[in-house]
Amino acid sequence: MLLTGFNKFVLLLYVGMMVLAVVALVMAAVAREDAYRAADKQKKSFWLLILGLAVGVNVLGLYMSVLFLQIAGVVASIVFLVDVQPALRAVSGGGSGRRGGSSSDGPYGPYNGGR
Numbered sequence: 001m002l003l004t005g006f007n008k009f010v011l012l013l014y015v016g017m018m019v020l021a022v023v024a025l026v027m028a029a030v031a032r033e034d035a036y037r038a039a040d041k042q043k044k045s046f047w048l049l050i051l052g053l054a055v056g057v058n059v060l061g062l063y064m065s066v067l068f069l070q071i072a073g074v075v076a077s078i079v080f081l082v083d084v085q086p087a088l089r090a091v092s093g094g095g096s097g098r099r100g101g102s103s104s105d106g107p108y109g110p111y112n113g114g115r
Contacts (some may be wrong), residue, residue, distance in 0.1 A: 017074050024077040025051040031088045039087035043091040050076050
């Protein structure tokens with residue numbers, strides 16, 4: 001009974017690693033090539049290759065024990081999502097989630113200090 005619970009936990013970890021790698025791969029594929037150069041990051045083809053390998057290793061991980069390579073894929077996915085993707089979004093004009101304007105904009109327009 002304890003072993004079945006552990007197997008379910010390990011399966012959830014595998015699924016989580018797979019989802020993380022697939023999300024990172026899709027985000028890498030959607031970004032423009034020139035954004036990688038403008039953000040001073042590795043080429044788009046580099047990230048597609050690394051993240052594609054991470055997805056492939058996670059698929060193999062369901063059938064074989066390649067835990068070291070899966071952990072490397074998770075690290076690559078996290079690095080892409082935490083470091084590269086925000087830089088690409090900043091360069092591409094994605095900003096911080098706000099729709100245009102500056103940080104001093106109020107609900108009715110820019111705040112000018114009471115002038």
